[in-house]
Amino acid sequence: MNHAEQEILRRFHHELVSTIRAAELVTLLYSKGVIDDNLQREILSQAEDNVPNVKIMCDLLHEVKLRCTWQEFLKCLDTAGFSFLRREMEKFSIGVNSRQPQIYNSSFDLLAEKLKAKIHNSEARLIDCDIRRWADRLLKTIQSDSPWSILEQRKQADCCYVLLDCLAVLERTHSPHKELWKSPVYPQMESLISKTSNPLVSRIRHHARFGVALFLGDQDQLAQEYLDASVADAKTFLISGRDVGNCIFALVNYRLKRFAITQKEKLKTLGLVEEGLRHFENEEDEIRINWRGVYYDKKLSCLLGLKPPGRCNSIANISNKDLQIAKDVLCEMEKRLSELDNRRKIHFYIAKAHLTEMESKRIARAYLEEAFELSKKGRYFSEHQIVSEMLGENVPEVHEMDCLEAGNEGIANSTVMITDCKRDSLTYCQAEQCTEIPSLLAECVSDISQKLNIDDEKSTSSSKRKMSASDESQDRVCKRIISERSHDCDGHF
Numbered sequence: 377m378n379h380a381e382q383e384i385l386r387r388f389h390h391e392l393v394s395t396i397r398a399a400e401l402v403t404l405l406y407s408k409g410v411i412d413d414n415l416q417r418e419i420l421s422q423a424e425d426n427v428p429n430v431k432i433m434c435d436l437l438h439e440v441k442l443r444c445t446w447q448e449f450l451k452c453l454d455t456a457g458f459s460f461l462r463r464e465m466e467k468f469s470i471g472v473n474s475r476q477p478q479i480y481n482s483s484f485d486l487l488a489e490k491l492k493a494k495i496h497n498s499e500a501r502l503i504d505c506d507i508r509r510w511a512d513r514l515l516k517t518i519q520s521d522s523p524w525s526i527l528e529q530r531k532q533a534d535c536c537y538v539l540l541d542c543l544a545v546l547e548r549t550h551s552p553h554k555e556l557w558k559s560p561v562y563p564q565m566e567s568l569i570s571k572t573s574n575p576l577v578s579r580i581r582h583h584a585r586f587g588v589a590l591f592l593g594d595q596d597q598l599a600q601e602y603l604d605a606s607v608a609d610a611k612t613f614l615i616s617g618r619d620v621g622n623c624i625f626a627l628v629n630y631r632l633k634r635f636a637i638t639q640k641e642k643l644k645t646l647g648l649v650e651e652g653l654r655h656f657e658n659e660e661d662e663i664r665i666n667w668r669g670v671y672y673d674k675k676l677s678c679l680l681g682l683k684p685p686g687r688c689n690s691i692a693n694i695s696n697k698d699l700q701i702a703k704d705v706l707c708e709m710e711k712r713l714s715e716l717d718n719r720r721k722i723h724f725y726i727a728k729a730h731l732t733e734m735e736s737k738r739i740a741r742a743y744l745e746e747a748f749e750l751s752k753k754g755r756y757f758s759e760h761q762i763v764s765e766m767l768g769e770n771v772p773e774v775h776e777m778d779c780l781e782a783g784n785e786g787i788a789n790s791t792v793m794i795t796d797c798k799r800d801s802l803t804y805c806q807a808e809q810c811t812e813i814p815s816l817l818a819e820c821v822s823d824i825s826q827k828l829n830i831d832d833e834k835s836t837s838s839s840k841r842k843m844s845a846s847d848e849s850q851d852r853v854c855k856r857i858i859s860e861r862s863h864d865c866d867g868h869f
Contacts, residue, residue, distance in 0.1 A: 381446040386658035390616030398432040399423045404452040410444040488538040496717035498754030503827045510820045511539040533571035540565045552757040557589035584626040591630045603627045621655030645678045669716045676727045685758045686726040722747045722759045
């Protein structure tokens with residue numbers, strides 16, 4: 377298959393793996409010489425051993441992508457009784473399809489993914505003022521009678537929308553305030569929806585982001601309306617991919633807060649976790665790996681009855697089977713610890729502490745102490761408060777802790793930033809003239825990329841730094857565990 381055909385296969389990935397039984401397709405592919413006898417036997421034996429069909433289909437589609445021509449695959453679908461899928465995929469291949477592609481500006485989407493990764497590693501907060509300044513500058517340009525073409529105006533709106541979306545994530549991640557749904561970021565995003573390259577996608581993303589802010593602020597009924605609307609629209613109008621998975625992720629968070637108590641509700645939430653994860657199967661490696669860690673985190677929370685971002689739900693129903701599956705998930709996460717962002721590592725150590733507490737309170741405390749250090753260093757306020765309570769530590773007032781750390785790092789803390797940076801950026805805009813240079817977007821992306829080291833040339837060194845930080849974290853935990861095991865009796869936390 378050529379690149380365009382592989383892209384269509386990626387877009388239909390979720391529908392293919394959730395609709396087709398692998399056993400029905402594998403024999404046809406074998407008869408056409410697409411797969412050999414050994415692979416056919418392996419797949420059929422997996423089906424007999426009750427390996428989940430979704431996993432088998434994912435493996436099979438990978439082989440299809442590498443070995444099968446586009447027309448042969450469509451013929452196999454038709455012969456296997458899935459002519460409706462063949463027709464949909466054929467229509468898409470000639471550009472006639474009622475569904476909108478979910479990626480409306482790949483360059484800005486890539487910037488958004490990299491920015492969010494930096495946020496969850498507590499790096500983007502260091503340039504919060506710069507992101508706000510650029511967002512305000514772009515907003516001012518968009519709202520003025522600018523001479524730019526419609527295409528250029530759409531690009532400006534796309535870029536501004538991405539920056540505002542990242543600011544919403546920054547506020548949610550680093551602010552102690554619960555009423556973040558009142559932030560001006562959300563009406564600003566909403567005002568840009570009609571101006572972006574794909575208003576449908578922008579509206580779905582806004583509803584998902586605003587829905588999360590609402591449920592974190594205990595506006596549960598309104599939150600459910602926004603989240604249900606975002607998921608319904610995403611599944612109806614978008615092809616399988618990151619936007620659908622992102623909407624499902626927001627709904628999973630909401631359900632963890634409200635419903636993950638009974639076994640029935642837990643199974644529904646776990647089903648959503650698996651469904652959401654499948655939407656990232658054919659994304660780029662970096663995005664797929666990142667979201668795998670995110671969804672593993674939510675799977676753990678569901679199994680162990682933890683509300684976002686890690687508080688124990690004392691009335692959750694946790695079975696022995698849940699505990700065993702949680703241990704398996706933790707083992708898988710531990711193998712991939714270097715792939716996790718710092719925020720997921722905190723949740724990982726909290727989960728380890730919950731599971732280890734029954735065996736040794738001292739070892740559980742060692743995990744919590746590492747979570748405490750990571751949450752304090754990264755200024756993840758919610759996680760820091762929860763871990764402090766579990767350790768029985770006195771938590772300093774947010775403003776006091778911020779002043780100490782801000783003095784050392786020479787930056788404003790995120791609580792103060794929400795007010796101060798708005799003032800700084802407004803002053804900047806008032807000082808600027810109405811005319812903007814043609815390279816505004818390039819200057820914006822270049823400035824943010826350089827300050828966060830997210831350009832391609834530094835990606836390798838960034839990956840090495842990430843693995844090094846992960847090794848240091850594991851080393852600290854090992855030392856703490858050895859120290860705790862040297863004590864004769866268990867303590868309490």
